[in-house]
Amino acid sequence: MAAAGRRHLVRDFNHFITCYLCRGYLIKPTTVTECLHTFCKSCIVQHFEESNDCPKCGIQVHETNPLEMLRLDNTLEEIIFKLVPGLREKEEQQEVEFWRKNQPKENGRETLKCQRFGLPDGGGDGGAGGGDDGDGGDDDDYHRSDPQIAICLDCLRNTGQSGETTVSDLMKRFIRCSSRVTVGTIKKFLSLKLKLPSSYELDVLCNGEIMGRDHTLEFIYMTRWRLRGENTYPMVLEYRPRIDFG
Structure with a gap:
């Protein structure tokens, strides 16, 4: 007892x-x-x-x-x-401090705010990211405390597969969003912008390596971009039609 x-x-x-x-x-x-x-x-x-x-x-x-x-x-x-x-608070504080020190510089008018599929709101009312870009100083107001990261989405062509539907370039390739966004979310964003069928699969790559759906942008930056000696901003992710090796 x-x-x-x-x-x-x-x-x-x-x-x-x-x-x-x-x-x-x-x-x-x-x-x-x-x-x-x-x-x-x-x-x-x-x-x-x-x-x-x-x-x-x-x-x-x-x-x-x-x-x-x-x-x-x-x-x-x-x-x-x-x-x-206290573990959660300690880790969140360390994460915020790290991204504060390592946050990429804004790319001026090329820096856009994602507003769909869980990407943080860009402040304002969701226009196309036009001329009224309030200097980035108020980001904390509408991005909460999420660390931010700038990425460039490039179309990767000539995959060598005949008969595949090709994908096109985005009209606006530069995006600024939460570092916690996953590759799965980026794929949904690309499918929406490129008007792809729901069954169409994309690969997202960094430095030529396919990234998993659950990988966050923070994860990719820390393990693929930063550690490979890439010091340029924004971080470049490439996309292409999924290649079936089976």
Whole structure:
């Protein structure tokens, strides 16, 4: 009967909520779908820079692109934040400070605000990003506290597939949006702007590598753009019709 009233401490759950790689609490817990082992997102991405195997069990995750086999576990993240007091606030503050120091410069009139599919509102009433661009000083007012990032969406042609419907260039390629926007959202945005059929699939690439649907722009910037020595802004993402290698 006494055992029923035993109070559990956070350390009793550490085995389930700490990262195998860094030994700290899981930050943005990300699960490898092939073996269901979970790591901090930044830890597992850095590991996959050198290896295609799961660092815990050694299984080969993917022959060429293990990042495609990663999925964020938002439920586990919420559980960890509830178990560890102050962890959420600490991580959010560190993230805001990082992006404040590393935020790309505005590209003047080429910098546009995305307003569809979850991309933050651009202030104003959703015009085409015309001449009244209030100098970017009031961004915090209508972007909340989301860190912002500038990207350029380029059409990648000559994929070598005959008979494929081609995609065209966007009229306005430069976008400024939340760093938390995912590749899946960018694909929806492209499909809308290019008026593609709902069944039409696109690949989004950075530095020639296909990005997974769940990858955020922050994730791509940290692991593909910044770490590859790219110091130019905005970050360039390319899109093309999906290539079926099967």
